[in-house]
Structures are given as C-alpha cells and as structure tokens.
Amino acid sequence: MKTSQPTLKPLFTEDTAIAKIQAIQDLWNSRDASKMVTTFDGEAKVFNRGNLIEGCSSIQSFLELRFNKALHCTMTIDLWTFSDFRISASFLSEWQDAIRGQWYRSEGNMQMCFNEQGLIEKLSVSAFDARIQADEREI
C-alpha cells in the first residue's frame, strides 16, 4: 500500500524513511510549487548544484521558475541510507526543455536533514543532466 504521509517524523527507521521518500516523491511529482514547498521548514536551506537557496519563499520561486523551464518533470527517488534525522537518496528525473523541446534525464544524489516535525530543514542536491530522445524516457 502506497503511503502518502508528508508528516512522517524523525527518528527514522528503514520503513519510515522509505515511506518518507515515497511521500516526498509523490508530492514533488505534483509539479505544484506551492504544494512542494510544504515539505520544507520555513527557514530551510537548499543547496542545489552549488547554489544556496534560503527560505520557503525563495524555494517556491526557484521551483516555479524551474517548472516554467522544465516541462513534464517526473522523478523517482530511491533511499540509500538514513540516520535519526537524516535521509540520503539517489534520484532520477526526466523533463523537457520548454524552449528547445530537448528531453533530459537528470541523475543525482540528495541529502536531507529533517526537523522534529518532519519538515526538511536542509537539502543538498548534486546532479548531472544527459540529453535523451523522447522515446528513451523510462519514468
């Protein structure tokens, strides 16, 4: 049974870490920035590919801009390991450049730190983008 409980809280076990990742994946695949930002603490810090984004307002703006540029963005997140308040995962996402129509597959790792309420207070993302053909999509 697929769970959808964004409010799953630390201290994580393997089962709750897996459920947390699934819940985040489901919510992030809504591609609704205002919904996605609810997974973050108000003063969350996101370190995305070497660039720091601080606070929910900035995170939401970043996501809105992202989805204007990257259409049909769909991702899968796979748990790697976890500790009490932290989860580490690998991810794949596929998206289409809004201007040029080129499809891409992004492959990367993310490290998350959660507060006691189960909200992300720190997210670090590193990834690379590879060009793919539309018929090579896997997600």
Place this chain on the structure above:
Amino acid sequence: MQTKPPLPPFTAESAMQKVQAAEDAWNTKDPIKVSLAYTEDTRWRNRADFINGREEVQQFLTRKWNRELEYKLKKELWAYTGNRIAVTFRYEWHDGSGQWFRSYGNELWEFAESGLMQRRIASINDVPIYESDRELVG
C-alpha cells in the same frame, strides 16, 4: 581475503573513521593508493562516468588529478546504516588556465564485508571561484 577495517556494519564512530580515511587518501592524489580502498570489481558512477574495477578507477583518478591542480578535499559524514554511508564533500582546484573552482558533491557508498568499497555513486557540481575565495587552504 584482503580486509580494510573498519568493517561493516558501521557505527557512528567507524563511519566517521571511513570518511576521514577517504579524505586523507584522496588528498594524497595518488591513484594507486586511493584505489586500494575499493574492491577489485568496484562499480562507480562519478558524475556521468561509469567506472568498473580498480584499473579503471586508477585511470580515472590519474586523469582527474592531471586536470584538477592543487586539489584539496574536505568530506563530511551525512548518514549511515549497515554497510552504507552517505557523504557530502567539497574540493577546490584550478585548471590549466589558472581558473579556480569549488566542486560540491554528494556521494553514496556501499561496502563489502571486507571493508573495501564496492559501490560509489557520486554527483558533483563545479562553481567557479576567485583564488581569494578559497576556503580549503593548507
């Protein structure tokens, strides 16, 4: 069987030891020495490159340190369970033209029972910096 303690399953202390050992080894910039921490059939993804086996690891690291000059690395433990460890890292280097970079990355490790690393999945992004902004000096 060749072993490289500490062995899994990891504790907080032994996971930190593994991270520090990796940082120390990579800062030698010696491809042969570094490669000995990995299984013979180790499998890596490093950015977009897929690397299989120690020999390919040595070749990859040789190319890396021919390109990334005055390389200096700092790793930090993020999480661990069982035989897996997650790490964040940053390193600074300059290219042949003198342009400095700070590279930020996240890597995921999986160890064999021997304590040698059998899988390494690393994603990294490079940010140009001024030499005066270097943080990892000395």
